[in-house]
Amino acid sequence: MATNSLPLELNALKRRLEQVQKGQRYAHGGSVENAAITVNDATGSVRTIVGLQGDGTVGVQAVNGPPPPQPSAPIVASVLGGVSVGWDGLFAGGAVIPMDWQRIEVHASIVAVYDPIPATLQSTIETAQGATVVIPCDTPVYVRLVARSASGTASPASVTVGPFGPTPVVADDILDGIVTTLKLADEAVTAAKVAVGAIGADQLGLGIGNLAPDPSFEGPLTAAKIVGRPEFTLVTPGNNSATALHIDCNTGFTTWLNIEVARYDVLPGERHFLAFDYKTSGTFNGGAKLLFRYEDAAGAVTGYGVVDGPTIGGAYERATGQVQAPPNTVAAFLLVEASSVSVGTVWFDNIEVRTLIAGGMVAAGTITATEIAALTINAGNIAADAIVAAKIAANAVTTGKLDALAVTAAKIAANAITVGKIDAGAVDATALSATAITGKTITGGLITGTEIQTAASGERVTINEAGANKVLVYNSSGVAIGELSDLGLLLKGTNGALLYLDPDSTYPNLRFTNDDQSNEAVINVVETTAGAADLGMNSGQFSGNGFTDLKWRTFLGSDFWVAERLRDSANSTVIGGRIHLQATTAQIGFLDTTNVDPDTLLNILSGLAQLSGGRLQITAPASSSSALFIDGATGHTGNLARASINGTDKFKVDKDGNTTASGAVMAANIRASRTSVPAPGTGGGTSTATVTFSVAMSNTPRVTLTPDTTIDPATVTIRAYVDNVTTAGFTIRCYRSTNSLTNINWIAISDPA
Known part of the structure; x- marks a missing residue:
């Protein structure tokens, strides 16, 4: 086939024309669909x-x-x-x-x-x-x-x-x-740069640097410790540092938020200097603390060394302090803590831990004689008037330190020379004035194996009378009214009542008796759990409910308070009114553990009060106010009132005031019920029924009757009429085309009296 045929040429020309037209479209605002032009x-x-x-x-x-x-x-x-x-x-x-x-x-x-x-x-x-x-x-x-x-x-x-x-x-x-301290290089401050008197005991360093492993919270150590703790974050900037530790304390409940920064091996009595920068929000209601938790070899806590940041709100401040390890301590754990807090935020930065005595800083009062080498401090190093009487230890000045004849009469205080300071035989008759012993004051010495009394009879004080190891106080009648012995302290009033303090009892107590000492009230301390100091206050005993040893007791325990009427010999027997307060509930009511009748208790919780085991009766005085008032807040969706028996609702009023009752609703001017009218007889007819109100109405009512039936009216005719309407009742006349009884629903409404 020839390749230059006319149809092929025409087709080629058509394709070239389309390409030319396409190019013209791009030039005049065409689009590129999901492609690119290079x-x-x-x-x-x-x-x-x-x-x-x-x-x-x-x-x-x-x-x-x-x-x-x-x-x-x-x-x-x-x-x-x-x-x-x-x-x-x-x-x-x-x-x-x-x-x-x-x-x-x-x-x-x-x-x-x-x-x-x-x-x-x-x-x-x-x-x-x-x-x-x-x-x-x-x-x-x-x-x-x-x-x-x-x-x-x-x-x-x-x-x-x-x-x-x-x-x-x-x-x-x-x-x-x-x-600030953090901006100073090591050894940057020389002697020439320190003002006279600027360095006190708290500023003396012994060469050990900051022991805190990540003092400005900039390293991976702190970042790893707060993983999974959303309340802890690292924020920028810090206080003259890149990073600070931020704690969000808005929990809504009181808590202690802390992280453990480091652990140190320490010895009992070892001292440390702690410091940190902090700031808080104005709403912060807790404490900002840097502290040591001390533990013994078994991991039991031996104590805490705490430095507090007292300022709430404002810019960064620095808190410093010194702490000391208690006895038996082998380890100290460094904690950063927001304590006892429920609201606000706190920032920590630039924490500092340095040893004292063992190397770091010298705490005030910690340099004693044992820390000073012999002959280290000589006279040339002591300022004039630097050593005053308060700085000289007892017995420190001996005879060898006194110049000859340095002690004159003017230097001896009155009564300063006692028997122990006088050589045997040094005081003879010539040294005693007449009547120097009788009726005079004897200072010092030791009196052993004797009885001391201020008078032979009447009002007096005696010590060790009859070898009884007591101090007795007598009134003017010669009656002992006070006693101090190994059993405690006893005081007796003029009416015969005793007040007796006994700290050695199983329960340390203070007793108050009546005049003839036949009854007593007691205040005692009870350690119900290790470390507790619960306080009980007990009235004298009385008779009631078949018992002779009833009493009233108020007990303040570990986070609870009770006031109750109970037996002294059996505290589990409680009869009478009772108040019991705890951290989350308050209870007031009547409790009787001797019978099976239900106790009546009012329990009050946050947002809820419950009365169990009893009935509530309100006897209101004459007033223009409501005897019972219920006021739900905006947004309340529950019922305003609800009454039920065994969980089945009998009456309720919803939030919109809609009232539902499962029984009859009675009103003084309304009567309603259903009455059966007897069958009229064969072939149908009219029969009657008399309705008598259970309580007569004040005015003659209007009565409405409605037959209660499902019979088709096209097959049976039923008509009901009312007759003889009085305040005491009325008569129903009912016509029925068949011989069957008819139930009639009725309602009688009178005008209010």
């Missing part, structure tokens, strides 16, 4: 992709662009805390900025020769006009610039400029109070 350069390399990109996004993307020209040299200068780097918007050799220029990268390194890499990238300049950025640094750096095109191609790096470091800080550059 722009190639003279070499055929793709330079731009317009439309759908390889990652599924749509846009204009430059690719394969040539590198931009080399930027001009950076302009570098030292500033506080780092260096400033500027670019003047020019390129090396006067090159023109390319149209696809994107940005200038600023690179810095502490070495002079380096290639710009991601690790050296410090900042970028995004404007072609040039700009200046600041690079924070502590040591001198070398700076280079790199230009980037829209396709991401890098230029040759600029020349290197440097080294430049931060500007030294002079006094005029520092705000008052801005330099």
Whole structure:
């Protein structure tokens, strides 16, 4: 077949025409459906992709662009805390900025020769006009610039400029109070910089640094400890540090939120210095604490060493304190804690732990004679008047320390010389004045094996009378009214009543008797659980309910309070009114454990009061107010009133006032019921029934009758009439076309009296 036939030529021309028309559509606003248009350069390399990109996004993307020209040299200068780097918007050799220029990268390194890499990238300049950025640094750096095109191609790096470091800080550059402990380098403070009197006992260091493992909460240690604890977060910035520990305490209930920071081996009596920065929200209602929990070898807690942050709200403050390990301690656990809190937030930072005595800081009063080497402190090191009487230990000044004849009569206090200070035989008759012993004061010495009394009879005080090892107090009648012995303290009133304090009893107590001491009231302390100190107050005994040993008792226990009427010999026998208060409930009612009748108790919980085992009767006085008032808050959806028997509702009023009753609803002016009218007889007819009200009505009512039947009226005729209506009742007349009884529903309503 010939390939140049006319039909084939026409078909080829048609296809070429369609391609031309398609190109015209793109030129005049055509669309590209789910595809992209590529722009190639003279070499055929793709330079731009317009439309759908390889990652599924749509846009204009430059690719394969040539590198931009080399930027001009950076302009570098030292500033506080780092260096400033500027670019003047020019390129090396006067090159023109390319149209696809994107940005200038600023690179810095502490070495002079380096290639710009991601690790050296410090900042970028995004404007072609040039700009200046600041690079924070502590040591001198070398700076280079790199230009980037829209396709991401890098230029040759600029020349290197440097080294430049931060500007030294002079006094005029520092705000008052801005330099904190954390900003001082080791050994930065020399003797010439310490003011006279600035260092006291609490500031003396012995060479050991901060023992806290992550004091500013910037490391992985703290981050690992708060995993799974959503109330703990690390926030920035801290107090002159990068990070602070934040605790959200808005739990709605009182709690203690803490994390264990570290564990230390310690010895009993070892001291530590604790410090921390903290701040709280104004609503914070707990305590911000840094503390040691001390434990023995078995892991039992031996005590706590706590430093509190007392200020609520405001800026960061620093709390410091000293703690000491109790006896038997082998370990101390460092805790950061928001204690006894339910509302607010707290931030912690810059915690500090240092040893005292064992190395770190010297606590006030901890340098005693045993810590001072012999002859270390000589007279030249003691200021004038530095040693006063209060600083000299008892018996410290001996005879060898006194100059000859240094002690004169003027230096001896009255009564200062006692028998023990006088040599045997030193005081003879010539040294005693007449009547010096009789009726005079004897100071010092030891009196053994005798009885001491202030008088031979009547009102007096005796010691060890009749060898009874007691102190007795007698009134003017010679009656003993007070006693102090190993059994306690006893006082007797003029009417015969006793007050007796007995701390050695199983339950330490204070007793109060009546005049003839036949009955007594008691206050005692009971340790119901280890460490508890429960308080009981008991009345004297009385008779009632067939018992002779009833009493009233008020008992304040471990987080509860009870007032009740019970037997003294059997405390489980309770008869009478009772009040019982606990942390979550309050109960008041009547309790009788001697019979099976139900007790009547009013239990009060948060948002609910329940009365069980009894009836509620309200006897209201004459008033314009409601005898029973129920007021539901806006949004209440439950019933306003509900009555039931064995769980079956009998009466209820819902939130909208709709009332439901399972029985008859009675009113003084309403009567309603159903009455059966007898069958009229064969062939039907009229029969009657008399209705008598159970309670007569005040006025003659209006009566409505309705036959209660499902019979088709087309087959049976039933008509009901009312007759003889009085306040006492009425007559029903019923016509029925068949011989059957008829139930009639009726309602009688009278005008109110």
